[in-house]
Structure formats: structure tokens, C-alpha cells
Amino acid sequence: xxxxxxxxxxxxxxxxxxxxxxxxxxxxxxxxxxxxxxxxxxxxxxxxxxxxxxxxxxxxxxxxxxxxxxxxxxxxxxxxxxxxxxxxxxxxxxxxxxxxxxxxxxxxxxxxxxxxxxxxxxxxxxxxxxxxxxxxxxxxxxxxxxxxxxxxxxxxxxxxxxxxxxxxxxxxxxxxxxxxxxxxxxxxxxxxxxxxxxxxxxxxxxxxxxxxxxxxxxxxxxxxxxxxxxxxxxxxxxxxxxxxxxxxxxxxxxxxxxxxxxxxxxxxxxxxxxxxxxxxxxxxxxxxxxxxxxxxxxxxxxxxxxxxxxxxxxxxxxxxxxxxxxxxxxxxxxxxxxxxxxxxxxxxxxxxxxxxxxxxxxxxxxxxxxxxxxxxxxxxxxxxxxxxxxxxxxxxxxxxxxxxxxxxxxxxxxxxxxxxxxxxxxxxxxxxxxxxxxxxxxxxxxxxxxxxxxxxxxxxxxxxxxxxxxxxxxxxxxxxxxxxxxxxxxxxxxxxxxxxxxxxxxxxxxxxxxxxxxxxxxxxxxxxxxxxxxxxxxxxxxxxxxxxxxxxxxxxxxxxxxxxxxxxxxxxxxxxxxxxxxxxxxxxxxxxxxxxxxxxxxxxxxxxxx
Amino acid sequence: xxxxxxxxxxxxxxxxxxxxxxxxxxxxxxxxxxxxxxxxxxxxxxxxxxxxxxxxxxxxxxxxxxxxxxxxxxxxxxxxxxxxxxxxxxxxxxxxxxxxxxxxxxxxxxxxxxxxxxxxxxxxxxxxxxxxxxxxxxxxxxxxxxxxxxxxxxxxxxxxxxxxxxxxxxxxxxxxxxxxxxxxxxxxxxxxxxxxxxxxxxxxxxxxxxxxxxxxxxxxxxxxxxxxxxxxxxxxxxxxxxxxxx
Ligand SMILES: Cc1cc2nc3c(=O)[nH]c(=O)nc-3n(C[C@H](O)[C@H](O)[C@H](O)COP(=O)(O)OP(=O)(O)OC[C@H]3O[C@@H](n4cnc5c(N)ncnc54)[C@H](O)[C@@H]3O)c2cc1C
Ligand code: SF4
Ligand code: SF4
Ligand code: FES
Numbered sequence: 001x002x003x004x005x006x007x008x009x010x011x012x013x014x015x016x017x018x019x020x021x022x023x024x025x026x027x028x029x030x031x032x033x034x035x036x037x038x039x040x041x042x043x044x045x046x047x048x049x050x051x052x053x054x055x056x057x058x059x060x061x062x063x064x065x066x067x068x069x070x071x072x073x074x075x076x077x078x079x080x081x082x083x084x085x086x087x088x089x090x091x092x093x094x095x096x097x098x099x100x101x102x103x104x105x106x107x108x109x110x111x112x113x114x115x116x117x118x119x120x121x122x123x124x125x126x127x128x129x130x131x132x133x134x135x136x137x138x139x140x141x142x143x144x145x146x147x148x149x150x151x152x153x154x155x156x157x158x159x160x161x162x163x164x165x166x167x168x169x170x171x172x173x174x175x176x177x178x179x180x181x182x183x184x185x186x187x188x189x190x191x192x193x194x195x196x197x198x199x200x201x202x203x204x205x206x207x208x209x210x211x212x213x214x215x216x217x218x219x220x221x222x223x224x225x226x227x228x229x230x231x232x233x234x235x236x237x238x239x240x241x242x243x244x245x246x247x248x249x250x251x252x253x254x255x256x257x258x259x260x261x262x263x264x265x266x267x268x269x270x271x272x273x274x275x276x277x278x279x280x281x282x283x284x285x286x287x288x289x290x291x292x293x294x295x296x297x298x299x300x301x302x303x304x305x306x307x308x309x310x311x312x313x314x315x316x317x318x319x320x321x322x323x324x325x326x327x328x329x330x331x332x333x334x335x336x337x338x339x340x341x342x343x344x345x346x347x348x349x350x351x352x353x354x355x356x357x358x359x360x361x362x363x364x365x366x367x368x369x370x371x372x373x374x375x376x377x378x379x380x381x382x383x384x385x386x387x388x389x390x391x392x393x394x395x396x397x398x399x400x401x402x403x404x405x406x407x408x409x410x411x412x413x414x415x416x417x418x419x420x421x422x423x424x425x426x427x428x429x430x431x432x433x434x435x436x437x438x439x440x441x442x443x444x445x446x447x448x449x450x451x452x453x454x455x456x457x458x459x460x461x462x463x464x465x466x467x468x469x470x471x472x473x474x475x476x477x478x479x480x481x482x483x484x485x486x487x488x489x490x491x492x493x494x495x496x497x498x499x500x501x502x503x504x505x506x507x508x509x510x511x512x513x514x515x516x517x518x519x520x521x522x523x524x525x526x527x528x529x530x531x532x533x534x535x536x537x538x539x540x541x542x543x544x545x546x547x548x549x550x551x552x553x554x555x556x557x558x559x560x561x562x563x564x565x566x567x568x569x570x571x572x573x574x575x576x577x578x579x580x581x582x583x584x585x586x587x588x589x590x591x592x593x594x595x596x597x598x599x600x601x602x603x604x605x606x607x608x609x610x
Numbered sequence: 611x612x613x614x615x616x617x618x619x620x621x622x623x624x625x626x627x628x629x630x631x632x633x634x635x636x637x638x639x640x641x642x643x644x645x646x647x648x649x650x651x652x653x654x655x656x657x658x659x660x661x662x663x664x665x666x667x668x669x670x671x672x673x674x675x676x677x678x679x680x681x682x683x684x685x686x687x688x689x690x691x692x693x694x695x696x697x698x699x700x701x702x703x704x705x706x707x708x709x710x711x712x713x714x715x716x717x718x719x720x721x722x723x724x725x726x727x728x729x730x731x732x733x734x735x736x737x738x739x740x741x742x743x744x745x746x747x748x749x750x751x752x753x754x755x756x757x758x759x760x761x762x763x764x765x766x767x768x769x770x771x772x773x774x775x776x777x778x779x780x781x782x783x784x785x786x787x788x789x790x791x792x793x794x795x796x797x798x799x800x801x802x803x804x805x806x807x808x809x810x811x812x813x814x815x816x817x818x819x820x821x822x823x824x825x826x827x828x829x830x831x832x833x834x835x836x837x838x839x840x841x842x843x844x845x846x847x848x849x850x851x852x853x854x855x856x
Contacts, residue, residue, distance in 0.1 A: 043659070045717065046755055047667045105737055108726035108790065110744050110751060117738035135748065141666065142751060152721045160717075183706055212661040246638020252664050357664055360683050361640070471650035515655030518622070519707040522654035 002455055004448040007189045010157065012038040014433045015177055015192040017164045017219060020048035021140075021422030022402025022429075023198030024147035025100075027156055029430025030196075035437060037156040038190060040179060042163050042214050046148050049200050049212060049403075050422065053140025054255035054353065056122055056132025057423070058416030059097035063118045065301075067606050068129040070094040071597045075605065077417060078598040079281075080126040080311045081381075081410020082551040083566060084232070087590045087598075088388035089408045093417070093424050100423035101133050109146040111135055123260040126311040126414040128285075128602065137255050137353045143419060162188060164218065165527065166454045167195060167226040167398065170444035174226075174397030178454050182524065185517025187455055193440055194433040196391075197223060197400040198426065201380035202535035203236075204528075207478035209377040210242055210253040216528040217535030219404035223384045224534055228393040230572040232406045233382035233535075234542035234553045237413055238487050240265075240315035242376025244333035249361045251376040254336065254354060256415045258371075259308045261350055262297050263338040265319070266370065267327040273334070274307035277318040282310060285602065313412045313552045316375040320487050323374065333374035339367055375487055379418065381409045381552065382542065385571065390432035391425055397436060397444075401429040411551025459517075461526035467512030470526040477504050477532060485540050488554045494544040501537050508533055534580075541582045542570040611636050614686070615694040616648065618656070622707050628696070629653065635686055641695065642670050642681035645709075657708035665821055668756030672709050673698040678758040678819050702760055702767040713757055719776045722804065726787060727795040739791045750786035750830060752822040753779065759816035759826060765809045775806035778816035782830040788837065802838045807831070 012035075016027045019041035030037040041048060060073040074094035078085055105111065105119065111133050112120040121130040135142040152158070161182040168176040177190040202217025203209040224230055241254040259265075267273045278286050286307050287293035293306035308315065319334050329335055338347055344367035348355050351366070358364040358371060384393050384400035386407060391399045402422045409417060461470070484497035508530065513523035548562035549555050568584040575581040590598070600610040614635045617628040631648050642660055649656040661667040663682045670681040675689070675696055689695055703711040731737055759778040765771050776784075784801055787793055801807045810831050817826045824830070 043661055043669065044713070047661045047669050049661075051667050051754075052662045052664070102736075106728055108728075108787075108793075110739070110747050110790070112748075113739055113741040113744065117740045118736060135751070138666070138752065141754065145751065145753075149720070149725065152717075153725045183710075212663070212667075214661065247636060248639045248643040249663070353666065360665070360685070362638070469650075469654065471654065475650075513654065519657040519710055520655040521649055521657055 002452050004451050007187050009189045009191060010038060011191045012036045013437045014194045014196060015190045016196045016198060018198030019045055020050035020198060020200060020402060021143055021419060022426040024151050025423050025426030026196045026198055026401055026430045028151055028154060029427045030433055031154045031156040033434045035434055038159060039156060040159040040162045040164055044160050045158060046144055050140045050144045053419055054137040055124060055257040056134030056139045056416050057101055057419035058127060058131050059101040059133060059420055060131060061098050061119060061121060063114055064121045065129040068131060072128050072605055075598050076126055076128050077414060080412055080414040082412060085410030086388050086407035087594045091594055093408055093421060096424045097420035104146050107146050107150045109142050122257060124415045125256055125309045132416040137257050137351050165458055167222050168446045168450055169226060172396060173444050175444035176446040178451055183519055191446060193437045194397045196429045196433055197384060197404050198402045200403045203377045205477055205532050205536040206377040206481045208251040210239060210251055216531045218531040220383050221531035221534040223393060223398060224574055226395050227574060228395045228398060229385040230538055231382060231385035231569050233538040233572055234546050234570060235381035235411050235551055236377060236539055237312060237379040237381060237552045238316040238375040239378035240312055240319050240375055241336055241373040244372050244374045245331040245362060254371060254373050258336060258338050258351060258354060262341040263336055265308050266335040266337055267322050268329060273322055274318060277314060278307050279314060311412055316487060317554060319375055329372045331372055333372040335370040336373045337370035339369060379413055381413055382406045391429035392432055399429045399433050401425040411553060458527060461511050461513040462517055462523055464512050467510045468507050470511040470513060470522055470529060473504060473507045473511055473529060474525060477536060481536055488556050489543050490557045494540055497540045505533055537580055538572045541580060542572055545570050545582045617694060617696045619698040620708050623705055639686045640682055641674055641684040645681060657710045659710055666754060668754030671700055671756045671758050673700060678761045680756060680821050683821060700761045715772055716757055719780045723783060724795050724797055726793055728792040729794045737792055743791045746829060747786050747789050749824055750782045752824055753782060754822060756821060758819045762815045762819050771809060775809035778826045781834060782824060782826050785830040785834050798837050798841050801834055807835055807838055
């Protein structure tokens with residue numbers, strides 16, 4: 001029998017799982033507050049998803065348009081989220097993001113500048129004013145490197161290429177985490193009083209995605225297994241503009257910054273089709289003609305925003321419809337044209353990595369030719385349900401922040417609101433964890449039998465004589481989610497997905513990873529399957545339950561937003577019998593002052609009447 | 611679709627050998643796609659690092675036909691139709707397994723560099739910097755830490771002087787701090803002594819392989835070397851600059 005005391009063990013007050021923006025910011029906060037802190041991540045430090053973020057970080061600094069302030073940002077966020085956001089989270093986010101961005105500058109970040117030498121800001125979909133602080137189109141790199149370089153001098157434990165597998169509880173509270181070193185395949189045990197999940201999303205359950213291999217929904221799945229509530233899982237964001245050609249790059253992101261800087265979407269007849277898709281609710285604030293849109297771009301403050309900058313759910317659905325009605329580009333997308341809108345030199349300066357990406361991967365020169373783009377699975381609005389102020393989940397001692405947590409973005413996230421979310425709630429999770437740890441009595445204890453059974457489960461794919469190829473099972477899952485749980489959904493499709501997921505769960509239990517445990521990609525793939533399947537099932541079940549179309553969740557059989565569904569969130573949880581259960585939980589009404597801001601007219605807000 | 615021949619180094623620190631693969635390749639594929647296909651179909655346990663598949667994270671560094679490259683940005687049509695493609699791990703770092711090397715030395719170097727230390731904020735509570743004064747720093751901050759430059763630098767690769775020289779990656783990190791308009795720390799003595807700027811003899815091999823096209827040598831290392839020279843051989847000039855501004 002495996003002797004647990006022989007497993008390499010570390011002890012911390014808090015273990016942060018994930019080293020993207022949220023995890024790094026949380027760990028910095030914990031350690032600054034004197035907690036013994038550990039940080040684990042699946043890749044090397046600095047390679048987390050955050051590094052790929054392009055367009056910018058949203059914060060109402062008001063550097064370019066002084067009319068901007070937290071209230072307008074809050075209003076934009078609620079409207080973008082179709083009012084399903086947790087009001088308090090959207091408030092905290094809008095209020096605190098400017099300080100978090102300036103703090104990065106204090107830690108060495110070098111954002112692009114305005115003429116006055118302040119942090120420059122760019123336009124983005126759904127944001128009323130130029131609000132995204134950015135560095136060309138590599139903002140995520142700037143943020144992660146700044147946090148990383150700041151963090152390495154803080155003296156906390158950093159465990160790279162270490163994958164967390166299971167959370168361990170003592171009487172319902174967090175007691176520890178079991179993981180393994182990717183390099184050696186050895187197990188490692190963290191005894192800890194609190195855990196902050198910052199593991200990101202689960203986009204790898206789809207084939208066409210902007211997400212990297214790390215996005216297998218591990219945090220969501222670990223929290224689920226530990227009994228925590230998941231929420232809003234039906235809201236998966238399809239970014240309207242992913243690359244579509246060549247096939248091997250399908251899904252790779254084309255930043256919204258292209259449209260923010262003036263890029264337009266065209267159908268095969270070269271018509272700007274977005275003018276035909278302006279939702280009634282946004283008609284007042286969207287340009288009616290190309291002429292007006294161009295004036296807005298040129299800086300005319302009386303003109304309204306171009307329809308290409310409507311929220312992502314609207315644009316992604318419009319593209320899908322154009323393609324399905326036969327007006328798409330040769331490879332099944334539409335055209336995104338910046339070449340005819342800006343001088344070549346400006347494009348290379350403002351969008352260097354897009355220029356580079358298309359030139360090298362698609363042999364397209366975006367300063368001369370239009371890009372071909374189509375929707376790609378990009379972001380999880382749903383995830384671990386947390387308290388809006390402390391970021392604690394429904395499991396004591398378990399916190400979550402960043403993309404793996406939920407509540408901030410409601411039914412649809414605005415671009416740029418993720419990077420700011422990471423900073424604001426990463427920090428708040430650190431504060432929440434400190435309060436929790438300080439209030440905790442005796443150190444929780446880990447149940448050794450639980451650890452042994454977790455190790456047995458994890459090593460099964462290596463020890464089995466034969467079994468299915470884990471890559472094939474993963475590929476199969478991606479096919480299922482692409483076919484049945486896409487941008488537009490129906491009950492029949494979702495039910496087929498559930499049936500297929502049942503089959504896949506059985507397949508996953510019998511996969512075989514050939515070879516030894518040292519840096520074995522097949523074994524890592526085999527272990528990730530569990531998280532992928534839990535995440536995929538949670539999305540599917542939540543999507544089945546929500547009988548309306550709202551934000552990123554579109555049901556062909558339930559057209560439009562329904563009043564009664566505005567009042568509930570869908571919660572997913574592991575039931576006593578081990579099955580996945582979903583329920584609709586009534587939302588508390590909004591605080592009156594926040595509701596007034598969210599529903600105010602923009603004129604009233606600007607004039608300071610609200 | 612066409613069939614292509616690959617030779618992939620397989621092994622551990624204890625030794626290894628090339629595995630031969632023939633595999634179908636589709637239009638538009640990059641080397642990383644082909645390696646993934648080989649991994650899924652022929653060598654399930656093949657060890658590779660990658661994340662973004664778009665040249666943004668610097669994870670997929672390896673040597674392809676003898677040249678250090680990002681596998682995700684190396685298109686298959688770069689090679690002649692019948693050419694066998696040979697893939698090896700970076701040579702300047704110890705191998706862990708297959709195409710994965712132990713790059714932890716780089717993380718240790720980064721930790722040794724004295725952190726950013728900003729001066730006071732302006733009277734309005736804001737920092738001000740002008741775009742033209744940060745262009746150079748932003749160029750250095752494009753670095754994705756792929757360590758391809760470290761891999762080709764002969765001081766690290768052939769002379770194994772990791773004890774004496776931090777390598778081009780960290781020379782430009784030092785330069786980005788030294789040229790940061792808000793920074794007040796002085797790292798110039800350390801650039802020479804602890805970080806070994808004198809070991810670089812300006813061969814520019816690092817600049818040639820940088821996937822971010824950073825002018826590592828001309829914009830980073832040479833100006834740093836000049837600052838070192840000014841300081842140690844012309845201290846009066848340095849003092850003058852210090853007093854009257856740069
Ligand atoms: C191409 C692209 C462009 C984007 N552009 C923007 C933008 O311009 N603006 C914006 O606001 N947002 C943008 N986003 C979204 C945003 O980048 C992400 O939502 C955000 O970076 C997520 O950060 P995070 O800290 O939550 O997690 P991540 O940065 O994804 O980090 C997750 C971490 O968790 C670790 N992890 C996961 N599972 C485990 C496990 N089992 N054990 C140990 N560690 C684990 C990973 O190793 C990683 O370190 C973009 C996303 C993409 C893909
Ligand atoms: S220029 Fe200097 S740092 Fe670059 S490769 Fe040559 S010796 Fe190394
Ligand atoms: S300087 Fe260039 S080659 Fe060197 S690590 Fe950075 S990106 Fe890579
Ligand atoms: S996978 Fe990120 S640079 Fe190649």
C-alpha cells in the first residue's frame with residue numbers, strides 16, 4: 001500500500017492554483033499580507049493564457065475622454081452582460097480597475113502613452129469610451145511579465161510544471177491539494193489552509209478555440225468534485241473573429257483591437273453587414289450609416305459607434321448567419337478589413353502581432369488584403385460561484401478568481417474586462433483568503449485514504465495493459481461539443497450531446513497512456529479528460545436548463561430574452577448520489593443605487609445626474 | 611496532403627536517439643502541428659512544450675534542421691518537398707525528455723536582477739512618460755522568453771560560461787530597466803561584474819534568431835556596454851550626466 005508520508009509534501013497557509021494574471025495577483029497579495037504562500041502552474045512561469053491577451057485592459061481612467069468614470073464602465077458591463085452579472089462584482093470591478101492598472105505601472109509596466117504622457121486607451125466593443133489601456137496588441141504579455149517580475153522578488157514558493165489533481169477536505173473545509181510534477185511524474189502534496197483557484201477556462205473541449213492546451217477546466221472540475229457550486233456555465237463566449245484559414249490555425253484569435261482601430265466586417269459582396277444586425281436596445285447608441293461610423297472613428301463626439309463594435313455575442317451571431325445564408329468568404333468566414341482603413345505603417349505599429357501572425361501563419365499581408373475570420377470559442381463567463389466581496393466559493397477555504405470564477409460578466413463579457421477582472425478579483429481573493437486563514441482554528445488534516453485513492457485513480461492510465469488512445473477520446477469530445485453545443489443551441493442537440501458525453505465518460509475511464517510517467521504527454525492528456533468532461537457536461541446541462549436566448553447563450557427553440565430567466569442563475573452541483581444536478585436559483589434584487597446607474601440614460605450619467 | 615519524413619530526438623538526460631516518422635501533412639501546417647499529429651498517432655508519449663500556437667508565449671522553442679526556432683511559427687512550406695526534417699531539443703540547456711529542456715537556469719538569472727524602482731509620482735498623482743521615451747523599452751519588453759537567443763549565444767552554448775554571463779535575454783532585460791524613464795536603481799556596476807557584459811563579443815547571433823525581431827545587440831547590449839565604459843573609464847562624464855540629466 002502506498003505510504004502517504006513518502007509523498008513529497010509542502011505546507012502553506014494558502015496555495016494559489018494558476019499563474020496567470022489572477023493567480024499571480026492573488027499570490028502577491030497573500031504574500032504581502034504575511035501568509036505563507038505557494039503558487040502552482042501547469043506550464044512554466046509566464047506562459048499562462050494571460051500572456052496571449054492582445055487588445056487591452058479595461059479601466060475608466062478617463063485619459064482620452066474625460067467623460068468616462070466608473071459608473072459608465074459599470075453600466076456598459078451590466079448591459080453587455082444582459083443584466084445577469086452579480087451587481088456587486090461589476091461595481092467593485094468598475095471602481096477598482098483604474099487603481100489596479102496604475103499599480104501595474106508602479107511595478108514597471110510600460111503601456112502605450114497619450115500625447116500628455118499618460119496611459120493611452122483604445123476603443124473596444126461595448127465600451128462607451130476609449131477605455132482599454134494597452135501595449136500595441138500584446139497587452140497580456142506586458143501584464144503577466146510585470147506581475148511575474150514583481151512576484152519573483154517576494155519570496156513565495158513557485159512550483160512550475162506542477163499540475164493540481166484534487167482538492168482534499170477536512171470536515172468540509174479545505175485541507176490540501178494533491179498534484180504531480182509534469183517533469184518526473186511524481187506526486188506532490190500541499191497541506192494548506194486555503195486554496196485560491198485561478199485556473200482559467202475550459203475551451204479545449206471545443207476544436208475551434210482560441211484557448212491553449214491548459215484550458216481543460218481543471219479548476220472548475222476540482223471545485224465541482226469538492227462539492228462547490230458552479231454557476232452560469234451555459235454562457236460560453238464565442239469570439240467573433242478567429243482565424244479560419246489555413247485549417248491548422250483555425251480558431252486562433254484576431255483581436256477586437258482591429259475593429260476598435262477602425263477595421264470593418266464585410267460579406268462576400270463586400271457589404272458592411274453589421275448595419276443589418278443592430279439590436280433594438282443598442283440602436284440609440286449605434287451609428288446608422290457608414291458615414292456616421294466614419295465620423296465617430298475620426299473623433300467626432302456627436303457621432304455614434306460603428307456596429308462592428310457591438311458586443312461579441314451580437315457580432316458572432318451575425319457572422320454565423322451571414323455564413324449560413326451563403327454570403328461568407330471562401331473558407332467559411334467573413335472578411336475583416338483594416339487595409340483599406342488605415343495606412344500600412346499605422347497598422348504595423350498598432351497591430352504588430354496581428355500583422356506578424358497573418359503574415360507568417362496565413363501568408364496574408366493585412367496592410368494590403370482583408371483577413372478571413374469566423375467565431376471561435378474564447379472565454380467562459382461561467383465557473384466557480386463565489387461571494388462577491390470575499391471570492392470564497394460555497395466550500396469553506398476554497399476561493400476562486402479570474403476566468404475560472406463567475407459572476408462578474410453575466411451572460412456576456414466585454415473585451416478588456418477580463419484582464420481587469422484578474423487584477424481586481426485576484427487581489428480581493430488574496431484579502432478574502434487572509435481573513436479566512438486568520439479566523440481558522442486548528443490546521444485541517446488530510447485524510448490519507450483519500451490521497452491513496454486519488455493516486456490510484458491518477459496512475460490507472462499508466463498501469464492498464466491496454467485501452468483507448470486519450471488523444472482520440474479528446475478529439476471525439478471536441479467533435480461532440482462543436483456539433484451539438486455551439487453558438488446556437490436546441491433542446492434536441494443538447495440532449496444528443498448528453499448522450500454522447502455519457503459514452504465519452506465511459507471511454508475516458510479506460511484510456512491507456514503508453515510509456516513511463518516522466519513528462520508523458522499521453523498521461524497528461526488522460527488526466528485532463530476528467531476535467532474536460534465535467535466542464536463540458538456542466539455547460540451542456542446548464543444550457544439545457546436555460547430556456548431563453550441571452551448574451552452568449554442562444555436557443556433556437558427559445559427565441560429572445562425572457563423576463564423570468566432574468567431573475568435566476570443556473571447552478572450546477574454534484575448531488576449526494578454523485579450525479580450532476582442543475583437548479584435555477586432566484587437572484588437577489590439589485591441595490592437601488594446600482595440599478596439606477598445601470599438603467600440611467602447616458603446623457604444623465606455624463607451630466608452627473610445619477 | 612503529402613507524406614513527409616521527420617527525425618525526432620527521443621530520450622532523456624541519460625541519452626537518446628532519433629526516431630524516424632513518416633506522416634501526412636496538410637496545407638498550411640507548421641512544424642508544431644506535425645509534431646502533434648505524430649504525438650496523437652505514432653508517439654503518444656512524445657514530450658513537447660507549447661501553449662499559444664501563435665508565437666506569443668515562447669514555449670515551443672527547439673532546433674529544427676539545426677536552427678533554433680519556434681515550432682509554432684515554422685511553416686512546413688519553408689522546407690523542400692523531399693527534405694527530411696530533423697527536430698532536436700535546445701542544445702544550451704540540459705534535456706529533460708525528448709524536446710523538453712530544463713530552462714530553470716534562466717529563471718534564476720531573472721531573480722538576480724535588481725527589481726524596478728520607480729521615482730516619485732508627479733504632483734497630480736500620475737506618472738508621465740512620453741511615447742518616444744518608451745519606444746526602446748517597449749521593444750525590449752516584447753521578449754517572449756523563448757530563450758532562442760540564449761541557445762545560440764556561444765558564451766552559453768559552446769563555452770558553457772553560465773557562471774559568468776547572463777546571456778542576451780537578460781542583457782536586454784537589464785537594458786529595459788536601465789532605460790526605463792521612471793527607474794531610479796543603478797545596475798551598471800552589476801551589468802559588468804555580476805552579469806558579465808564583457809563576455810559578449812557582439813557576434814549578433816542572438817539578434818538573428820529572435821522571433822520578436824528585437825535588436826538585442828545594437829539597441830540593447832551595445833548601449834549597455836557603453837554605459838559600463840563611461841562609468842568605469844570615464845567616471846567624470848558619468849557624473850556630469852548624472853547631475854545634468856541623460
Ligand atoms: C488570444 C486571447 C486574447 C485575449 N485578449 C484579451 C484582451 O485583450 N483583454 C482581456 O481582458 N482579455 C483577453 N483575453 C482573455 C484573458 O486573456 C483571459 O481570460 C485571462 O488571461 C485569464 O486569466 P486567468 O488568470 O484567469 O488564467 P490564465 O492566465 O489562463 O492562467 C491559468 C493558470 O492556471 C494554471 N492551471 C490550470 N489548471 C491547472 C492545474 N490543474 N494545476 C495547476 N495549474 C493549473 C495554468 O497553468 C495557468 O498558469 C484573451 C484571451 C485569449 C485566449
Ligand atoms: S551578440 Fe553577444 S549575447 Fe548575442 S550571441 Fe553574440 S556574444 Fe552572445
Ligand atoms: S530576446 Fe528574443 S530570442 Fe531572446 S528570449 Fe526574448 S524573444 Fe526570445
Ligand atoms: S506555442 Fe507559444 S510560441 Fe509557440
